[in-house]
Amino acid sequence: MPAYEVEHVCPLTDDQKDRLASAITKIHSQQFSAPKLFVNVRITDVSGQRTYVAGKQIVEMEKLIRLDEQYKSNRIFAYVRHGPSRTQSDYDAVSKALTQAWEEIVPGTELRLVMFYGAIVAGMEAGFSIPQAGDDKQWIEENMDAFKKKAEEGDEHFRELVEEYGR
Known part of the structure; x- marks a missing residue:
């Protein structure tokens, strides 16, 4: 961003x-x-x-x-x-x-x-x-399933993002 x-x-x-x-x-x-x-x-x-x-x-x-x-x-x-x-x-x-x-x-x-x-x-x-400034946490929650999917497909960056937010 x-x-x-x-x-x-x-x-x-x-x-x-x-x-x-x-x-x-x-x-x-x-x-x-x-x-x-x-x-x-x-x-x-x-x-x-x-x-x-x-x-x-x-x-x-x-x-x-x-x-x-x-x-x-x-x-x-x-x-x-x-x-x-x-x-x-x-x-x-x-x-x-x-x-x-x-x-x-x-x-x-x-x-x-x-x-x-x-x-x-x-x-x-x-x-x-x-997202708009300050809306990151809500945006992460709303997109977490898609982030997890990308991580499961082997995207190392999204694996780290999922780990970063402990979900």
Whole structure:
């Protein structure tokens, strides 16, 4: 349901990418009660892209910073379902948790931006219409038989979802 876009300029190992994806999934799932199966994360190296801040290319800005510091523009964009059940403090808590996870997994670098876009109004994923924000538990209950069927047919992701919700 949510789509997290991690853009990094510092080098990341495959292990760091895997750990970031796991951390993002866990943080979102715990804060918003979304099934882990439906938390999508894409990690992209953007070190070769031209990035601008205040209308100036970042390379130009680096000249303004002390020589022993390296300007980093690692960032996470989150496209989520927004609704009345999700408050500013919820998003702040997720932002802080994501920043802490970044600092633990990629020490010595800065996660400069975490930005939420409440842009998802409807859609389908894995053949299921996505619920409104805050309706995940009811949606899981309503679709559990179909989830179990997919699990029984050998879909490992749905087996994990059924295990996650203890049914």
